[in-house]
Amino acid sequence: MPSTFASVKRLLLASAICALGAAALTYLVDPLQLFRPSRLAFYSDDTRMQNAGLIRSQSFDTAFMGTSLAIHFRQSDIDRALGVHSLKLAMTGSNSRQQAFVLERAIDRGARRVIWEMDDFIFVDAADIESDPFLSVDLYRRTAKGVASYLFSAAMAKESLFALLRAIPPLRAPLTRAAPYLPVKFALSDVDDIYALPRDFDVGRDYNAKKTLAAFAYITAPSRRRFLGEGYGYEAMVRHFEQDTVRLITRHPDVTFDIYFPPYSILQFVAMRDASPETLKTVTDLTAHIAERLTQLPNVRLHDFRAIKPVTHDLGNYGDVIHHSPAVDAMVLKWLASGEYRVDPSKPTASLVELKAQVEAYRVER
Amino acid sequence: MLFNSYPFILLFLPIVLAGYFRLGRRSNLAPVIWLALASLAFYAIGSWQFVALLLISIAFNYGVGHLLIVAKLSPSQRKAALALGVVGDLLVLGIFKYAGFAAENFNALFGTHVAIHILLPVGISFYTFTQIAFLVDAYRGRVAAYALPHYVLFVTYFPHLIAGPILHHKDMIPQFEREETKRPDAHLILCGVIIFAIGLFKKTCLADGIQPLVALAFEARFPSFDQAWCGALAYTFQLYFDFSGYSDMAIGISLMFGIFLPVNFNSPYKAAGIVEFWRRWHMTLSQFLRDYLYIPLGGNRHGRVLRYVNLMITMLLGGLWHGAAWTFVAWGALHGAYLCVNHAFNALVPNVPAILARPVRIAGAVLTFLAVVVAWVFFRAESVTWALRVLHAMADPSNIIFGRGEIAALVQVSIYAAMVWLAPNTQGIMGYDHANRRVGEALRGGRMRPLFLYGASLVLAFGILGIQSHSEFIYFRF
Numbered sequence: 083m084p085s086t087f088a089s090v091k092r093l094l095l096a097s098a099i100c101a102l103g104a105a106a107l108t109y110l111v112d113p114l115q116l117f118r119p120s121r122l123a124f125y126s127d128d129t130r131m132q133n134a135g136l137i138r139s140q141s142f143d144t145a146f147m148g149t150s151l152a153i154h155f156r157q158s159d160i161d162r163a164l165g166v167h168s169l170k171l172a173m174t175g176s177n178s179r180q181q182a183f184v185l186e187r188a189i190d191r192g193a194r195r196v197i198w199e200m201d202d203f204i205f206v207d208a209a210d211i212e213s214d215p216f217l218s219v220d221l222y223r224r225t226a227k228g229v230a231s232y233l234f235s236a237a238m239a240k241e242s243l244f245a246l247l248r249a250i251p252p253l254r255a256p257l258t259r260a261a262p263y264l265p266v267k268f269a270l271s272d273v274d275d276i277y278a279l280p281r282d283f284d285v286g287r288d289y290n291a292k293k294t295l296a297a298f299a300y301i302t303a304p305s306r307r308r309f310l311g312e313g314y315g316y317e318a319m320v321r322h323f324e325q326d327t328v329r330l331i332t333r334h335p336d337v338t339f340d341i342y343f344p345p346y347s348i349l350q351f352v353a354m355r356d357a358s359p360e361t362l363k364t365v366t367d368l369t370a371h372i373a374e375r376l377t378q379l380p381n382v383r384l385h386d387f388r389a390i391k392p393v394t395h396d397l398g399n400y401g402d403v404i405h406h407s408p409a410v411d412a413m414v415l416k417w418l419a420s421g422e423y424r425v426d427p428s429k430p431t432a433s434l435v436e437l438k439a440q441v442e443a444y445r446v447e448r
Numbered sequence: 449m450l451f452n453s454y455p456f457i458l459l460f461l462p463i464v465l466a467g468y469f470r471l472g473r474r475s476n477l478a479p480v481i482w483l484a485l486a487s488l489a490f491y492a493i494g495s496w497q498f499v500a501l502l503l504i505s506i507a508f509n510y511g512v513g514h515l516l517i518v519a520k521l522s523p524s525q526r527k528a529a530l531a532l533g534v535v536g537d538l539l540v541l542g543i544f545k546y547a548g549f550a551a552e553n554f555n556a557l558f559g560t561h562v563a564i565h566i567l568l569p570v571g572i573s574f575y576t577f578t579q580i581a582f583l584v585d586a587y588r589g590r591v592a593a594y595a596l597p598h599y600v601l602f603v604t605y606f607p608h609l610i611a612g613p614i615l616h617h618k619d620m621i622p623q624f625e626r627e628e629t630k631r632p633d634a635h636l637i638l639c640g641v642i643i644f645a646i647g648l649f650k651k652t653c654l655a656d657g658i659q660p661l662v663a664l665a666f667e668a669r670f671p672s673f674d675q676a677w678c679g680a681l682a683y684t685f686q687l688y689f690d691f692s693g694y695s696d697m698a699i700g701i702s703l704m705f706g707i708f709l710p711v712n713f714n715s716p717y718k719a720a721g722i723v724e725f726w727r728r729w730h731m732t733l734s735q736f737l738r739d740y741l742y743i744p745l746g747g748n749r750h751g752r753v754l755r756y757v758n759l760m761i762t763m764l765l766g767g768l769w770h771g772a773a774w775t776f777v778a779w780g781a782l783h784g785a786y787l788c789v790n791h792a793f794n795a796l797v798p799n800v801p802a803i804l805a806r807p808v809r810i811a812g813a814v815l816t817f818l819a820v821v822v823a824w825v826f827f828r829a830e831s832v833t834w835a836l837r838v839l840h841a842m843a844d845p846s847n848i849i850f851g852r853g854e855i856a857a858l859v860q861v862s863i864y865a866a867m868v869w870l871a872p873n874t875q876g877i878m879g880y881d882h883a884n885r886r887v888g889e890a891l892r893g894g895r896m897r898p899l900f901l902y903g904a905s906l907v908l909a910f911g912i913l914g915i916q917s918h919s920e921f922i923y924f925r926f
Contacts (some may be wrong), residue, residue, distance in 0.1 A: 086634035093641060093905045100909030236653050236914035262852045265657075267862035280852070300669060305833075406623075 104239035108232065111242035115266045116232060117140035122249060124268040125259065127277050129153075129173045129319050130249065134221045137187050140273065142169035145188040146198025147181050150174040151344045151404065152278045163216045165197060170276065173217075177208040178326035180217050187222050197418065198341045200372070202365045205322040207311035237396070241268050279408055289407035290398055297402035298446070302357040310354055311361030319368050327374060335381055339420060342385035343369065345410060348394045350403040351441040355427035366438060370431045375409055377427035384425040386433040387417060389440060449493040451644075452651050454914050460490065464606075465704055472630025479630045480597045483705070487606035491571070498569035501540070506603050508536060509579040510596060516586035517593050527701070530587040534580055541576045544569055548620040571610045573769055575603050577736055582617045584740055591617065598624045603874045605707075607698040611691070613712040614732040620707070629706035639878060640703030646874050647696025647790030652914030655690035658682045658864055661857045665838050666828055672849045676841035678857040683742035683828045684821050685864040688717065690922045691730070696874045715873045720812035722786040723794075725820060737766050738769050756790070760784040770827070775835060781827040786819050 086124060114135035115123050123139070126132045144166035146155065152172040160168040171184050185196055218229030232238060244266050248257040261269035270276060271278055279285075301310060331339050354362035376382045393399055399407050417423050425433060449456050464486040471478040492499045496521040512533035516526060544566055552563040584624075585591045594602070594617070602620050603609075623629060665671050665679020695712035702709045716729035726734045749754040767780020800808050822839065827837035841847065874880065880887045891900070907915070 086638050089901060090634060090638045093638065093901055093908070096902055096905030097645075097908040097912070100906050101913055102794060104909065106914055180858060205812060234913055236910045237657070239910070263855040265863070267857055271855075297669070 101234060104234040104242075107246070107342060108235065108238045108242045111245045112151045112422070113238065113241045113245050114232065116229075120246075124245065125270040125273050125276050126267040127270070129171070129269055129277065130176075130217045130223065132276065133171050133184050134175070134218070136169060136171070136273070137184070137191050138224075139224070140169050141192075142167050142188075142240035143195060144195040144197060145185055145193040146170045146197045146199075146393070147173060147185055148172040148344075149176050149201050149204060150405070151201060151435060153410060155415075156274050156278045156280050158274050159412070159415060162195070162199070163412075163419050166273050168197070172199065172277070174277075176204065177206065178204040178322050179208060179211040180214065182326040182330045183211045183217070183219065184222070185330060189253060189337055191424070193337065195338045195340065199339050199344050200327075200338060201344065202319070202368055203313075205319035205326075205368070205391050207315070207318055207322070236373055237267070241266060246262070246270075255406075281390040283408075284406055285409070289401045289405075291400075293346055294400040294402060295446075296396040298353055301403065305422050307357035310358040311442070314364045315379070316363050316367055319364070320371055323372055323375075328379070329373075331376075331379055337381060339379075339382045340385065341376060341382060342418065342423075343388050344391050344404075344416070345387040345390055345406060346404045346413070347397060347406075347447070348391075348440060349397065349400075351437065352444050352446060354404060355441055358447075362441070370434055373425055373434065374428040377430040383421070384430075385418060385421070385423050386425050387414065387423055389433045389437040391440060392425065395440075395444075449490050451650060451694065451701070452911075454912075454915065460486075460538050461701065461704075468705060469630065469632045476625075476627050476630060477595075477597060480601050480624055483606075484597055484601040484604055487601065487604035487609060490606040491604065491609055495570045495765055496573075496793075497567075498506055500904065501544075501569055502575065502604065505540065505575065505579065506600055507535070509533060509583060509603075510599050512536075513586045513591070513599075514583055516583065517591055517757075524585060526854075529730050530583060533583040537576050537580050537583075541572060544572055546640075546768075546772045551641075561611060573629055574614060575609065577614055577740075577769075578603060581736060581740055581891075594621050594915075602845070605702075607702040607707060611694050611698075612730075613695055613698065613710050615709070619710065622708050623704050626706075628870065632708075635888065636893060639705050639880075639891070640700045641908070642700070642888075642904045643703060643813050643874055643878055643880065644697050644700030645904055645911050646877070647693045647698075647700055648911030649907045649914070650693030650696060652691040652755070652911050652916065654864070654867075655693055656914065656916060658686050658689075658860060661860060662686060662828070664854075664857060665825075665841070666830075666834070671838060671841045672847045672854075673841055673845045674848050674850050674854045674858070676838050676916075678854060678861055679867070680825050680828075680838065680842060681861045682857070684717075685826075685861070685868060687824065687922055688868065689864075692874075699874075699880070703887065708885050708887075710882050711875055711880065712810050713873065714875070715868075717817055717868045718813065719816050720809045721792045721794075721816055722783065722819065724817055726787070733766070746863050752795070756788040759787045759791070763787065774832050775826045775829055778832055779823050782819075782823040782826065786823070 109117065112118060112120065113124070114131065116135050116138060119139035125136075144160070144164070146152065146157070146160055146168050149172065152170075153174055155170055155172070157168050157170050160170070162168065163212050169188065171188060173180060173184070181198075185193075185198075189196070209215065211217070218228060218231065221232060222228070244257075244261075244264075245268065247253055248261070258271055261271075302304065323344070331337075351362060351365075354365065372385060376384045388394065393406075393410060393413065401407070423433070449460065449696070451457075466482070467482050467486070468479045469484050488499060488502075501552055512529055515521065516533075517531045521529060546566045547566055551562045554560060555562055582591065596623050596858060599617075601624055602615065602617055605620070606616070657857055659682075661682035662679050664675040664682070665677075668675060668679075671679060692713040699709045699711070710732050712731050714728040714731065716725055718726050719725035743756055744763060745758040746754055747758060761784075763780045763784030764777060765780070767776040767778070767783070770776045770779070822842075825838050825842075826832065826835045829838060878887055879889050
């Protein structure tokens with residue numbers, strides 16, 4: 083047996099070899115498909131990370147972007163409704179810097195059309211994309227730092243090991259079935275399932291008027307109403323809109339942008355009306371500016387779904403004051419296909435005027 | 449600077465170790481000064497604005513301690529000197545840690561709008577307590593005169609400075625004075641690296657690995673029954689692996705310098721009662737609170753009722769020590785109440801029949817664990833209202849989702865529970881004996897099994913691979 087100093091050296095050397103072995107395993111398995119596409123690949127709901135691999139490994143002509151409002155769409159539904167070959171890149175709680183950055187990468191990789199679910203709150207102040215702790219620009223750009231952080235990662239080594247086990251024929255079927263119920267990230271066998279609601283999802287339990295009204299009561303409670311306008315500032319939001327959205331659109335005149343304001347429940351605006359009127363004014367002023375600006379850009383088609391009364395006033399369509407059910411997802415695709423609610427460039431704020439009137443007239447039934 | 453960072457592991461630690469042992473060849477004092485300067489540099493990286501406060505605190509306490517130890521003072525003067533020292537320490541702690549909380553409550557009571565925004569200096573709770581203990585012992589005549597470099601190192605010693613363990617001068621300073629610690633001991637370095645590796649793995653792979661599940665309970669507006677339980681249990685395990693991982697790393701790093709730090713955790717979730725839990729959880733804090741608060745308050749010397757009152761006061765203040773918020777007060781109050789119930793039960797049922805000993809112990813362990821989980825909900829929640837909402841969800845099995853995510857969370861929580869309850873702890877694996885200054889005796893003399901060595905290297909490798917760019921230790925904020 084070697085002396086103790088030799089043992090120290092041996093331990094450190096063995097650790098270095100283990101680390102290199104783990105990196106080699108991750109490189110070979112490549113669970114994110116960062117280096118090469120794979121038919122055996124599995125997918126993760128961690129969209130900020132997963133998108134880096136999807137953009138490089140999938141073929142697509144249309145990128146679908148948004149926040150949690152757009153997260154449950156299935157690519158197959160989008161393709162069917164709009165006749166495109168889409169890649170869903172929506173990220174929960176994402177801001178305009180993150181969305182523009184990811185879209186830029188998707189356009190570089192071949193997207194000729196962008197469908198963009200646009201919330202007003204994506205324009206609040208947030209970290210600069212280069213120092214964003216939640217989205218690794220190095221991973222998307224595949225810089226040395228990004229590749230190193232991907233390869234030298236215990237989490238990725240664990241995923242690679244699981245993927246390797248899953249590739250063994252006798253284990254393939256049971257592990258594929260079990261994966262969604264195990265603590266592994268890459269658990270989805272179909273790219274269409276990323277963040278999509280399961281086929282047997284109980285819609286009525288999660289989307290109903292009771293939940294919507296409870297959420298309304300929660301956000302308008304005196305102790306929490308200050309959060310309604312948190313981060314909202316007209317000047318800064320307009321600046322972010324110009325920097326992130328307009329700059330991206332004007333940089334890519336050959337790309338068509340279908341941008342839509344999603345159909346929040348009327349209670350979202352009523353909450354602001356009752357608990358934070360200044361926030362409502364910021365939102366209406368900002369979206370008026372956005373509408374006026376976007377309708378002047380030749381490669382943009384703007385759709386405004388916020389004033390579609392039969393949907394937004396039916397609280398049974400919602401899980402809280404903004405998140406709508408899969409049934410409304412389907413309607414959104416139908417409206418996008420038909421162009422029924424496309425904003426007329428000569429009257430860019432017409433739907434906003436209608437929305438304001440609805441908000442003013444609405445009375446909450448408790 | 450974080451232990452779980454590449455700059456620390458690949459640069460800072462090797463450089464400080466090399467300098468320490470190189471200087472140790474020439475003198476017994478130079479390595480102490482080197483280590484104290486390195487500790488200050490460690491603190492300054494990331495908290496440079498509070499270095500002056502740390503140095504003032506050291507100078508103040510050393511000065512008062514010097515008065516108590518060396519100066520010929522009358523008993524009343526000694527008492528006044530002690531009062532000056534303790535009040536001074538508590539005043540600084542109060543200003544930096546509790547002024548904002550006091551202002552908030554003042555505003556709530558009187559409808560005023562007093563705004564106080566003071567940044568909390570990292571480690572202030574730890575170095576304040578360490579020095580109060582020093583002053584009290586100096587007053588009691590239990591302290592020899594220490595040289596300034598040794599005292600500075602005792603307070604700033606970087607393995608413990610930010611988040612403990614809370615050190616005792618009588619344990620540490622004699623070790624700093626010993627010449628043998630200045631010579632590299634390959635056995636201690638090897639054991640130190642392995643203990644550090646275990647701690648790093650606990651932090652980067654286990655604590656950070658389960659951290660996302662905590663949001664199920666504490667970031668959801670209306671968590672379901674299963675989400676609330678999974679989130680609360682996830683936090684229970686995250687906190688344990690995070691803090692005990694930090695303590696292991698501190699012990700391992702210190703061991704490389706030849707210095708033994710006290711053990712801070714001893715499988716706390718295996719405790720069969722709350723009294724036992726507090727003998728196993730954050731042990732150095734429990735000892736401090738017992739020796740410098742509970743016993744001076746009277747302890748159990750003035751009857752049962754006063755004992756319970758003293759317990760409640762101790763735990764309330766212990767809760768407040770963790771943070772300036774009502775959630776911590778609630779957490780402390782709960783543990784105070786648990787301890788009272790536990791002591792009352794022990795008084796009522798002093799002897800359990802042998803045949804019932806095992807079932808009672810199992811029932812006690814389950815009950816203790818559940819009680820601890822409930823209390824952690826207050827510890828983690830942003831407000832008491834939020835904590836009550838999580839607890840309400842935990843008590844409402846009619847609202848259950850049990851979807852794909854919840855099942856995966858439950859599987860992960862179960863794996864962690866198995867590790868916590870079935871695996872041996874670090875000192876058990878390494879044979880770490882702080883009192884007798886022994887560690888890894890089974891590994892000495894060529895008896896180390898290659899499997900153990902390679903297992904340790906795998907743990908170290910995964911600990912390093914698990915490092916994420918934004919992962920502080922939970923106890924840094926206390």
